[in-house]
Amino acid sequence: MSTFLLSKYGRFQTLRESTGNVQLNLFIYKIKELVVPELSSLFQSKIDALCSLSYEKRIQSKQTYKQAENLLLKELGLENFKPTKEAINIKSFSESFGATGRIDSEYFQPKYEIIEKAIKSYKNGYETFDYFIENYSTGFPYKSNSYIKSNGVPLIRINNIKKGYLQLDNAIEIPRNDLELSVKDIANENDLLISMSGTIGNSCKIPKGIKAVINQRIMRITPKTLIPKFYQW
Template sequence: MKRSHLSKGDVLISIVGAIIGNLSLVKTDSKATCSCKLAILRPKSIKPELLSVYLKSNFGQNQIQKFRRGTGQTGFILEDFDQILIPEFESDFSDSIESLISQSYSYHEQSANNYSSAEQLLLQEIGLEDFKPSKEPVNVKSFKESFGISGRLDAEYYQIKYEEVVSRVINQTHDILVNLVDISKSIEPGSAHYVEDGLPFVRVSDYSKFGLSKPDKYLSKAFIKDKKALIQKLKPKKGTILFSKDGSVGTAYYLREDKEFITSGAILHLKVKNTKTLIPEYLTLALNSKVVQMQAERDAGGSIILHWRVSEIENIVVPIIDIDKQKQIAELVEESFSLKKQSEHLLEVAKQAVEKAIEEDEKVALKWITEQTKMAVK
């Protein structure tokens, strides 16, 4: 299956299901392959950066979505690729798009490195940088030591690896989450109030520790009007940490500005009580670290959808490190998100530039690129 081995410059495009048209550009020669739900495009006479941006633009996406087939699970078959029209661009414009994508990728890599450095610094501070969870499958406990304390009878809960990581944390400065933050819940309005255009309704699938994505659910004007006071109260403010308790449990994301949306009941809102002793950006990283993720893995139950009870979340053990180290971690995290934002901005500039080149001309698009990149630098 050598033809499915990826190479630098390959453009990957999703061809099955709801995410048909999603794209990725392979930027390294690392050994990898991909599933049959992705098509591999190997450009011949067009730069891969320009091809990927064009296919991501409105002109590319409209053509891709036009040729979707099927009813239940739609698909975009390989035979239809020869119907996708690709404009011919001048070399100056092509080089400019290549430069934008390369710079965007560089920012993306720097962002990932900064975030990784922040994670490593936390683990070093709490002595877990070289921690390897025990694989011992047996742990002997008396009834008093197990159910008598936790109320849990499932054997998985008592795995030694969970005890080890919690023991490492409680042997140094720490606290439980409920002492550190105020915890509030949102609501579940029900699918009857979902509309295509209205107030954004953010669910667990709409965010990760790295950011928010565009939600696919919105709430009707009638519901918003009927629950006006409650809606205003539930809109998350700057400094709120979103924290998931259902589905992908334990995902934390820090809001850097007030938001015009409400979240589902599966997402808790955490607000740090004392920011002089606990920096919110540090807490967010700690919640996403293996320290808390292993506690989530231990506690969460459910056969189909994982559920983490609020009473258990309140008792999460959180390491509290020196405030100067917290600041250092927070700075790395903030720089990571700043670089990520710049990376995304350059991708958007490239996409809009391609659209301008088609709608107007390439000179106009090149001038616009210059203006936008200067703004980004400022």
């Protein structure tokens, strides 16, 4: 039942029956009127088995990702790192704005300097991020009146970028002809995406078989040297 309600056809019904201007509401009597197909027991069992397998794989993937994260932290000497609660950091003008172009106090919190120092002290050295970039773009402002629901090319927006993966289940699409508006913002396999507003810093890799374009306020990076998944931490 939950699988059907979360599917395109279930969602269409709940959205259609919802009411309200500022905040949408779905009333109980409307939920009771949703149309649900009467599927055979055998078919329901197959759906149940697939859902259970999906849940197990999700748990397994989170555990494996955590192992990878811990391995990286251990290598950097940050395995047991706990951010300091110290809120005071005295800097001269030359050490603050003169060196970074920043003057906001949040930027100079001691916890950030501790992490940066640990990375710069890594035994094999370090480089700034631009050293690992082959090329990049920052998205294109596709007009909302050109959005379509099907038979187009997925438009990757900030809400499609999750922590470590790309979610295009409910992605808006643009006409295929609009690909020519900004060729540099066409996503390629293994490109890295980083959100530049909203959930700032969320990143993911473009998986195999995806043809999509990047909306504004998203940085698309074609990396060099390092394996793309390494950046997704």
